[in-house]
Amino acid sequence: MKIKENKIESWDLVIKSKSGWFNLNLKEIYLYRDLIYLLIKRDFTTFYKQTILGPLWYVIQPLVNTLVFTVIFGKVAQISTDGTPPFIFYMAGTVAWGYFATCLTLTSNTFVTNASIFGRVYFPRITVPISQVVISLFQFLIQFIIFLCFLFYFLFKGADIQLNNLVLILPLILLQMAILGLGVGILISSLTAKYRDLTFAMTFGVQLWMFATPVVYPLSIVPQEYRMLAALNPMTSIIELFRKSFLGTSSIEIVHIIISIIITVILFVIGLILFSRIEKDFMDTV
Template sequence: MDTDKVKIIEPTSGWQLVDFKELWRYKDLLYFLTLRGIKARYAQSIMGVSWAIIQPLFTTIVFTIVFGSLAKVDSDGMPYILFSYLALWPWNYFSGTLTESANSLVQNANMITKVYFPRMVLPLASILSKLLDFLIAFIVVIGLLIYFNVVPGWGLLFLPLLILQLLLTSLGIGMFLSALAVKYRDVKHALSFLVQLLLYAAPVVYSTTAVPEQYQKLYILNPMVGVIEGFRAAFLNRPMPWDWIWPGSIVAVIVFIFGMFYFRRMERIFADVA
């Protein structure tokens, strides 16, 4: 046998970087797993992709009635339904990716134990498959902007940066939770109510200005604070709140790097305990 053509796959050890070249070689697998995730979500569903609009829209209506009309929560002078939806739009993507990616390794245990491929493909495919819901939900944003006669400003140019921050945060936490869930199955049960609690740790139903000033320096370390307030500013033609965005951006990068290293460190035990 020609040993030059034999590749020996050994388990990783310690804290290692992701082999992005190897990940790129498996781009077709990533594509098909992403496509499979989209199809599985809407298989045998009467409403189909309409659920990507129905869920955030009806949640926004409930928030508008409870927090906007009854509780009279300040919405910074904008219609509460628009104020709320522009926050729920990125938040639903974030919360959805946490659930999907956290369960991605456990749900695909048969693949992990039978064939080799970069394990990071699984949480990455879960996160990419949710982008379709994110894009479809944008239709409601267009409708609300037209209804309230709001014209977005130049802040839309920074929208890709906000989406990148959203993706880094989702992928970083998703990789960490997926690796943790393989060893500790409690993660699946804890995540369901943890996501609900995190909703109120982000300015979804209220504005960041409602947070007492002495707590804002700590509060804006939450990457979703800058993302949500940035989305509002971009679509409502308001100044970009960079003081709220850049601290969360730094945290998002740190979370992504930590999640990546932790995933690689735990990768060697996936096939044993999955």
Template sequence: MAENADSTQGWNLKIQPTSSFFELRLKELWAYRDLLFLFVRRDFISTYKQTLLGPLWFFIQPLLSSITFTFVFGKIAGIPTDGIPQILFYLTGLTCWNYFSECLTRTSSTFTTNSSIFGKVYFPRMVVPVSNVISNLFRFIIQFSLMLVFLGYYMFTGANVHPGPLILLTPVFLILMAGLGLGTGILVSSFTTKYRDFTFLLSFGVQLLMYTTPVIYPLSAMKNSSYKWLIDLNPMTPVIEGFRLAYLGAGEFTINDLLYSTISMFVLLIVGLLIFNKVEKTFMDTV
């Protein structure tokens, strides 16, 4: 399916059993950018139409989770929060985590939820996961503004929070969350087309992954834990720690950590894309 492969004879499309493995086909994705934005628009409209509270739901969900965390992990389990007001601490972690996990879970069901469209018409299948990541951005922005409201309140009341210059790295953090979620998601989606077991593993896996990410605890509290290596291995760890350091002034974050996350993201995305492109050619036979 290489475009412009044989243009000398005027053939501009070849349909073959297998194409070369190393082909990212990003050009084709770009050609379908209109569709990408129409999908985003569709998601946006269909989510908000006919819900009474509309986007308000996106406030309520993280707020309730943060309150639950405050009680369970903060009050009952007594896990420290780097001296940050507990609710703000959890809210910050959840804002980042929710965006990542939403990108991951929605992307991972790309083939199964869209099989009716995919079975009828061809377009680069990557359009769907990429549009998911963009649609989820709206949700992130809502939760992020909720977080800013709480931040403002605690700064006003003189709590121990100090936003720093790292705030400038916000777009980088955002790209990392999206990229890591997308990369993992397309990898998982490629496997779920044939082996549905991965679908069941996923929700459990995402939950497990959250506990190896400093969402409910600060990295500093894990210094002497025997599981520290697992947390360090998680490329989302530096993202959340960095994000907290930027907005709350507490967290362990170095430039090397950032580099590690970035490299992980690119590896996941490239490997994911290669496998995804291979799967999209025949998944209709197995889905």
């Protein structure tokens, strides 16, 4: 159905049936920036009000994971760690991957967990996953501090670690992880909104993805001819860069980083497109 736009009168808002590919309103997100802030604050306060163990859990989780990896992959399987102490090697991977995985799992549930509020009031839906990506930073921060403690311990002990000025790009690494986690998260949330059974595949999928990423092994053990293939996984370059800056070991090449950034942007845009389409009439499918 085509209706001529009324050009004489100016309307503040025109509600149409969903049409066009992409109608994410950036100005609107800016207008709702206070909401993003308040959502972050809400999640932060409720999290700490509800569980005393909450922050502690953030500490225990990466430590246990690192220990398990150290024993299984380091001691039993004896996978190379490019010469760095296995414990700090696995910890770097776990902490960096942890941020991405949290972003991904949190944002991928956007529609399902917020169905009741989305059904009753309009606000740009994207504010919810954005706030979750930010709130996940707190978790990362705690784990990162633990990581730094261990890092300095190993440095003090004189282990073969070259902390270098690449660490300055940490914010950029985090930004890319946030964008990737957000992009893939909202992409999955758009799919799970329609096809609920995909939710069950999520945890499984995140785990598989981790093993496809050099978290428990260095990129250097991947045969040269498969490195480009590995680089198609945007997390490969992110984890390797993280380790390169803090531990000084990596076989990442500049081309891998460029591929990773391009794929991140592509996934993010696809996620946004799907999300902006689904958010319109998601309520009808609940």
